[in-house]
Amino acid sequence: MKAWQTIAKIPPDALVESRLQLHYAIQFIAATGTALAEPLPDYSHTSLAWHPVLEVFVGSAIQAPQPFQVALDPVRLKLILLNQQSETIAALPLPGKTMAAGLNWLQQELSQLGVDGNKIAFLDYPPDDFPDHPLAYGASFDIHQALALGELANYYANTAPLFEAIIATTEDATATRIWPHHFDMATLIMLPGIKNGSPLTVGVGLSPGDTNYNEPYWYVSPYPYPDTASLPALDRDGFWHTQHWVGAVLPASRLAESISAEAQQPQVEAFLQAALRTSIALLKSESPAEV
Known part of the structure; x- marks a missing residue:
């Protein structure tokens, strides 16, 4: 287990912009799970997990002629396609790209893996129940806050093993999941x-x-x-x-x-x-x- 990384080095309220960009970036993972993963009653097929080795957010495993998972490197804002061995198939740095450009890349790459990439569409959330941001109106991702992105990643990396310890000693606890609606x-x-x-x-x-x-x-x-x-x-x-x-x-x-x-x-x-x-x-x- 990776050692705890010191957090709160950056004032917590200074992480907002980076948090919003990450929240939008994980929507590519949720959209893929919603469209292509086996549906589950609790909607966990739309959720993400923290990958402690690769230090990325990762989505559901998708069955395809070439099975894959969609992942996101939170520090570099890089969208990644992983094979069953967690090796990179393809990657797209999101800085300088819009949500539409990212979706177009994802659809094209997944079509090459033998699935219908056109099925992928961003999730609809209730009005006023998802954060507003210029990314929703055609703005591009920006990585000028790399330190803040790394700080946010450490919150998830630090907390995941604490939750695993709770799950290991508590009956009827679900697996740890990261939900795309509220992140x-x-x-x-x-x-x-x-x-x-x-x-x-x-x-x-x-x-x-x-x-x-x-x-x-x-x-x-x-x-x-x-x-x-x-x-x-x-x-x-x-x-x-x-x-x-x-x-x-x-x-x-x-x-x-x-x-x-x-x-x-x-x-x-x-x-x-x-x-x-x-x-x-x-x-x-x-x-x-x-x-």
């Missing part, structure tokens, strides 16, 4: 019991930033949402988010003041573990099992 990386834990007709779940995730917080943050969200009037205190500088959704939150700006891997990793790990225990306890105390 969050998360695992969902299913608990026994039902409340008000809904299964009991806890989502454990990392967001690179969104309309809730203009910076990366970790979250642990129990569902159905507990009563916000009696939420217990959180340690490790976490707090409860209660607007529109309920969850324990640790923003990047609250990481240990001594910016070092030795301080950051145990803080994030302890926050996730404690918030998970608290969330499970809240659901169990409020939710007698229903048959």
Whole structure:
């Protein structure tokens, strides 16, 4: 496992432009999975994963005469086609390219691999529920913030093994997935019991930033949402988010003041573990099992 890379070297709220460009760039992966991967009920065929060896975002494996996966190098903003051995088949640097140019390249390259590239189209999201950016109107990708891109990649690289540790010791936890809609990386834990007709779940995730917080943050969200009037205190500088959704939150700006891997990793790990225990306890105390 790769050692924790120190983060928050760049002010977390200075990552917004790079985060938005990455969010748009991963749409090529999601579009390919949606069009060509075997559909799954939870839509995970549209999701991505973090590849810890190549240090790229990677999509679903696509069955074709020449099987492949679409990947994105987040630091170089490079779109990559990988074969079954995770070797590069073709690559397109996105800086200087528009979304339309990237899609045209992807369609042509995939057609050479024996699939119908014309099936690939960008996903439609609900109005006002996907970040706006000049890339949506024909602007080109820009890599002038390479340090910020690398910093964002480290958030995912650092967090992925923490989630894997949770999954390994927790029953009924899904694989870690990165969702193209909100660009969050998360695992969902299913608990026994039902409340008000809904299964009991806890989502454990990392967001690179969104309309809730203009910076990366970790979250642990129990569902159905507990009563916000009696939420217990959180340690490790976490707090409860209660607007529109309920969850324990640790923003990047609250990481240990001594910016070092030795301080950051145990803080994030302890926050996730404690918030998970608290969330499970809240659901169990409020939710007698229903048959």
